[in-house]
Amino acid sequence: MERTSYNRRMTQSSTTRIPSIALILIAAFACGLGLFVAQRYFSTPKQPPLQAALLYPQAREIPDFTLTQANGKPLTKADWRGHWTLIFFGYTSCPDVCPTTLAVFKQAWAELVKLGLNQRIQIDFISVDPQRDTPEQLSKYVAFFSADFIAATGSDEQLTLVTRGTGQMFTRGVDAKGNVEVDHSASVVIVNPQAQVAGMFRPPLSAPIIVADLQTLLKPE
Incomplete structure (x- = not known):
């Protein structure tokens, strides 16, 4: 009985961790995508080297x-x-x-x-x-x-x-x-x-x- 209960707890714990890891990966991907979009479309353009302008x-x-x-x-x-x-x-x-x-x-x-x-x-x-x-x-x-x-x-x-x-x-x-x-x-x-x-x-x-x-x-x- 104790082993069955332990296995059940382990299964529940593993099941809980899988969605958490998935959420972390999704969040990391979203942050990376957001940074790429910000740099690509919203960052200040690089200024060309100019002498007087x-x-x-x-x-x-x-x-x-x-x-x-x-x-x-x-x-x-x-x-x-x-x-x-x-x-x-x-x-x-x-x-x-x-x-x-x-x-x-x-x-x-x-x-x-x-x-x-x-x-x-x-x-x-x-x-x-x-x-x-x-x-x-x-x-x-x-x-x-x-x-x-x-x-x-x-x-x-x-x-x-x-x-x-x-x-x-x-x-x-x-x-x-x-x-x-x-x-x-x-x-x-x-x-x-x-x-x-x-x-x-x-x-x-x-x-x-x-x-x-x-x-x-x-x-x-």
Whole structure:
């Protein structure tokens, strides 16, 4: 009787342990699967080695906007899809940082054309001084640096929307003598092919370094 009772207890104990082990194995498998999924789909992407471009850990969405290009066509977020875009906010009467930045763009663009990469990159100059920067003025100004560059402007409402949406700023006022004063960010916004803010180039800018970083960004992952 004692042996029968002992065997019964052993059988019950073994029966109890089997489901417990199975549950542990299932839990371990679930944890492993969860870790794989998290690393595969939710982890922060590895940043490529760049010389000057500063990339955000996660690309930032840009709100919808509508500006007007110098040629009269609309410029919207859709125009930034499918390629990398460099965006600079300024104005044609700017005495220093704007022409300096566009001169660097001109040098970089010439090299990008030689490398055959110009079809995969777009450069936009957006004026935050729409009252003075008419379509004709914008067209002449940008064409001096490159006819391939896009020039655009818009209402203060739309300009505020797109500058804030890309992490930039501008202010405009009139001094005591009645002269228009414009202040704006000096960084170059980097927009990825999904029309998201990927990062920026901060001054001082270098054409060779911009080209090198763009080549890195254009490499397939």
